[in-house]
Amino acid sequence: MSRIVLPSDFITDCTICVATQVPKVIGHGLEKRSDGVYALLAGVLHENEHKMWLNTSAKRYIPHSGDRVLGMVTSKAGDYFKIDIGSSDLALLNFTSFEGATKRNRPNVKVGDLIYGLIVLTSKQLEPELSCVDSEGRARGMGLISAPGLVLSVSLSYARRLLSSDCKILSELSKQLKFETTVGMNGTIW
Structure with missing residues (x-):
């Protein structure tokens, strides 16, 4: 079942399935607060027995923690690379956020390279932060995309x-x- 929702609309079918008492996964465009789930964006609400999410027709990407994104390196600033991920701000990627990277063993990343990474930190006041490793320190397909291809x-x-x-x-x-x-x-x- 789907319905149209607007920002700050209360989603009455909260976070648990009544029959199984299994928590639902809250997806894109929704936010869980203490009293329930609210819409962050305007769009069409979709849900099934295990998850609920919002389909929007947004033109600009708004970073959310946990999103895997592709971006192009635009510059290097100190220990960080600035990555264009298509949002209003450039994302920051620390040079140690690659699998096996240390202060002595830096990755060979140049301006114009393509990076596949995970957004680990978002804030309205700060630039989003990327990482090319998961919480266990493994790349799992993330990192520098060095093979030729089309973007x-x-x-x-x-x-x-x-x-x-x-x-x-x-x-x-x-x-x-x-x-x-x-x-x-x-x-x-x-």
């Missing part, structure tokens, strides 16, 4: 559709062609 920008809703498990576009395409792709939640595809 495309698509709408945010199309990128989310490509990342969903029931998307048939990439599976049908893989029957005809051999390819490798990376899709970021920010609407960038490599």
Whole structure:
């Protein structure tokens, strides 16, 4: 079931399934507060038995913690790389945020390189912070994308559709062609 919601709308079907008492996963565009779940953006609310999320037609990407994004290195500032992820602010990436990186063993990242990373910190007052390792210190596919390829920008809703498990576009395409792709939640595809 889906319905249209506006920012600050209270989502009455809160965070638990009544029958199983299993917590629901709160997805994109929603925020859990002490008294329930609220919409952060205008869009169409979708939910199933395990999760609820909001589909929006936003043109600009708004970073959220836990999003995996693709970005281009625009400059180096001290111990940080500045990454363009398509949001209003450039994201910061510390040089030690790569698997195996230390002060002596720095990654070879240049301006113009493509990075696939995880947003670990967002704030209205600060620039978003990226990391190329998960909480266990493993890259798990994140990091510098050094293979040649094409970078495309698509709408945010199309990128989310490509990342969903029931998307048939990439599976049908893989029957005809051999390819490798990376899709970021920010609407960038490599």
